[in-house]
Amino acid sequence: MVHSYCHVFSSIFSEGVDVYTTTFPQMLSKCLIGVATLLICFAVSYDQQHFLNEKELNRQIDQQKGYYHALTEQVLAEREARHNFRHQVAAIKGFLDKNDMEGLRGYCDDLELEEMGKVTIPYTGNAAADGVLYHYGCIARAKNIEFSVCCYLKDIAIPDTDFCTILGNALDNAVTAAGQYDGKRFIEVATEKKHDMLLITVDNSFDGILFQENGKIYSKKRQNKQEGIGILSMKKLCEKHGGASRFEAVGNRFQASFILKNEVED
Structure with missing residues (x-):
């Protein structure tokens, strides 16, 4: 996004030096147009992010x-x-x-x-997470995917919206991958709290085909080599909460793991 802003700004000054340095008013006009364009771009970006959050x-x-x-x-x-x-x-x-x-x-x-x-109704101690787990448990059942949950999420410090976005994206990827596998289909969700950190793991079976390069996993849905929107979103939220994410595969088992800071602020 920042790169696109720079491209827009530089294009405004892409004409020859003699054009915009002839007079001071012309130079000032160019600067004002550039600043206005950047403000519009930032406003559009903010509105888009607000729309995604609301969605x-x-x-x-x-x-x-x-x-x-x-x-x-x-x-x-x-x-x-x-x-x-x-x-x-x-x-x-x-x-x-x-x-x-x-x-x-x-x-x-x-x-x-x-x-x-x-479908077994989950009880993790967090109503928002229970809703997400139940939703994807129903999808898993419809696709003949064995769905197991071992989570205790009572009194976590991470906002429900952020936590459920990570969990929902991970499960969305998991049911898609497991649902396309011809072998034993499964999804396993687990959490562990240690000191001031929270670990979440989502394991699933898949066909073993992974588009990966330089530590990045590329979406099968896109023509170009681009990380999936869900993976980018999960990475961003983990960093926001002082943690990290990892995606790896061994054979026909794929694991997405997330570690987040779980400190309760005074």
């Missing part, structure tokens, strides 16, 4: 709505399950009384399939 916030709000809707459904389902429990016990006893082991096995298989069709 990310709206996305997280939508995910939260889905998460809380799922929580409500789970509460209702548990009430129904408690109500129906005695009927299920009676059915099992009926199979046992008749010594119908085949029927009992089929009945238990049906109950197991019913439970397998549900």
Whole structure:
């Protein structure tokens, strides 16, 4: 972005020296036009960043709505399950009384399939993160991706918007990559808090093909060698919070890891 500003500014003075140094008013006019152009560029950049931040916030709000809707459904389902429990016990006893082991096995298989069709609702201690994890857990289930979470995020100092942007981008890349893999599909999310630092890792299976050069991973979606917008965003936010990010692959396992300063300001 800075390079583009410099290019715009230099283009204003791209004419010959005799043109803009002939008179002082001409030189002053050129300078004022240059300053005005830079101010406009900065204003456009600010508006664009504001738009992206608002878009990310709206996305997280939508995910939260889905998460809380799922929580409500789970509460209702548990009430129904408690109500129906005695009927299920009676059915099992009926199979046992008749010594119908085949029927009992089929009945238990049906109950197991019913439970397998549900996405486990995560509880990390952070409602915003739970919403993001549940959202991508549903996407993973639809793509037959095994999705596991081992996170404890209660009372983290990192703003929810920044943290969920990192987590959401990492999971978005993970479900895309794992969903295109023909082998065992999985995504594993884990966090660890140590002293004043927070470590987040997102592992996923993928096809093993990685466009990488000089430590940079290039997006498969773009024609030119450019890092993906998501990766750039995650790197920027890690640096903002005094940390770093790393992306590496071994065989068909890809890992994105992020370390962030988790100090609570007095």
